[in-house]
Amino acid sequence: MNFIVQSVYLFIVFIILHLTTIEDAAKDPIYNIVSSNLCDPNVRQYSGYIKINQYTNVFFWFFESRNNPKTSPLTLWLTGGPGCSSMVGLFHEIGPCRPSDGGINIKERPESWNEVSNLLFIDQPVDSGFSFGDKLVSTTGHTSLDLYTFLQRFFEKFPEYSKMNFHIFGDSYAGHYIPSIAKLIDENNILIKSNYLKAIPIKLRSIGIGNGWIDPKTTLKSYPDYLEFNSYGPKLNSSELAMMRSELPECLQLVDNCYTTGTLTDCVLIEDHCIVDTSKYLSFFKNSGLNPFDIRTTADLPHEYTFYLAKPEIMAAIGAQKxxxxxxxxxxxxxxxxxxxxxxxxxxxxxxxxxxFPVLLYHGDADFICNWFSGRELANALIWPFQSEFKDAPTEQWIVHNKPAGEIKSFDKLKFVRIYGAGHEAPFYQPVNSLEMFSKWINNEAK
Known part of the structure; x- marks a missing residue:
């Protein structure tokens, strides 16, 4: 017991200091929340700000489930970036509404994930979306601490939702955010149960990551093979692929150097040389002009909902202050x-x-930047009691409404899904199939 106390003491102190005290809250109200009938007028919804410390105001938008909200789970959605708003996920992917009329208006999304779950969208880190504050963060670890504080404040305000099964979903750089906050939730639940931390336990049941930036080394390694052997035909010529492969050993060595030394110099060096789109390693792809999030096109997805969110009357209705x-x-x-x-x-x-904890890794197969080749390799490489059984499990055809929707490989708590005909934000491209995947996940595998 003394060893446990020693190992967690400093962490508990940090969490306690990180949470706003009752005295501070009295001086500086925590909640600035409104309820509107936008986006989905047929469900209860809340939006606005929760102050996680005197410097940081985190924006959220919550929607109850369209069906049996009291018995539905609660799903937190996190968009990646780092630095992109979760309104991207709301309007582009899984939320109750989507843009219409060039972004001036909105219309119902019948395939919204709030068909089967209560949904919570959070703009984080601070300064993304509508969130604002002076205490800016620059690491995934710090983001997780802010998220945990936000969830505590949210469940204090809405205790009825704290009793629901809790899932965390998101995509892209949320491949960093989600494992980090999920692990922190479980660790803190253990401390709460042992009376070492006074906080609200969170009923974490599963995580789901779409086209996730999880393990950069695996992702970087996959790029040449994906560009040559993806389902949509080779995207570089043979000499370009050969040159790209010639750069790969140096990139992998730079990653190893970063992981060995842990120094900022070594870690930023790999970002410079191999990760950002101006790097030499990725210059061959950039010169192709193809969209890295959908190799079938050179065009970017239109973010038309930004026009809707810029309307003063909409900002006022959802409580947005920036x-x-x-x-x-x-x-x-x-x-x-x-x-x-x-x-x-x-x-x-x-x-x-x-x-x-059940883990779902799903990938739109037209995405290059976090492609399904790397997702499949990562799933096979995960070290857990059923690693061998998962690797040996067959890949099965996934059928939705009598049509091929993708491929599934699963064993016990781990599932990998390849979604046909989808780019980086898979639910945008395949809304019906994505809702089918999510519904079966939370109703069967992740209960």
Whole structure:
């Protein structure tokens, strides 16, 4: 018992100091929340701000489930970046509404994930989306602490939702965020149960990561093979692929150097040389002009909902107090110069699997930047009691409404899904199939 106390003492002290005290809350109210009938007028919804400390105001938008909200689970959605708003996930992917009329208006999304779950969208880190404050963060670890504080404040305000099964989903750089916050939730639940931490236990049941930036080394290694052997035909010529493969050993060595030394110099060096789109390793792809998030096209997805969110009457209705920022370059740069982009969260996923939390990894197969080749390799490489059984499990055809929707490989708590005909934000491209995947996950595997 003394060993446990010693090992967690400093962490508990940090969490306690991180949470706003009751005295501070009396001087500076924590909640600034409204309820509107936008986006989905047929469900209860809340939006606005929760202050996690005197410097930081985190924006959220919550929607109850369209069906049996009291018995439905609660799903937290996190968009990646780092620095992109979770309004991307709301309007582009899984939320109750989507843009119409060129972004001036919205219309119902019948395939919204709130068909089967209560949904919570959070703009984080601070300064993304509608969130604002002076205490800026630059690492995934710090982001998780802020998220945990936010969830505590949210459940204090809405205790009825704290009793629900809790799932965390998101995509892209959320491949960092999700394993980190999920691991922190479980660790703190243990401390709460042992009376070492006074906080609200969170009923974490599973995580789901779409086209996730989880283990950069695995992802970087996959690029030449994906560009040559993907389902949509080779995207570089043979000499370009050969040149790209010739750069790969140096990139992998630079990753190893970062992981060995842990210094900012070594970790930023790999970002410079191999990760950002201006790097020599990725210059061959960049010169192709193809969209890295959908190799079938050169065009970017239109973010038309930004026009809707810029309307003063809409901002007032949802309680927004600053102009909307879709993706923050400042946040990206802060994470970049802390070497956060190259950090691996493979071990955090292994932690969750070893604690018997279900893990869903799904990939739109037209995405290059976090492609399904790397997702499949990562799933096979995860170290947990059923690693061998998962590797030997057959890949099965996934059928939705009598049509091929993708491929599935699963064993016990781990499932890998390849989604046909989808880019980086898979639910945008395949809304019906994505809802089918999510519904079966939370109703069967992740109960």
């Amino acid at each position: 102009n909307y920022t879709d993706c923050s370059d400042d946040i990206f740069q802060r994470f970049y110069y802390q070497g956060d982009l190259v950090r691996s969260y493979k071990s955090a996923i292994e932690y969750l699997l070893n604690k018997e």
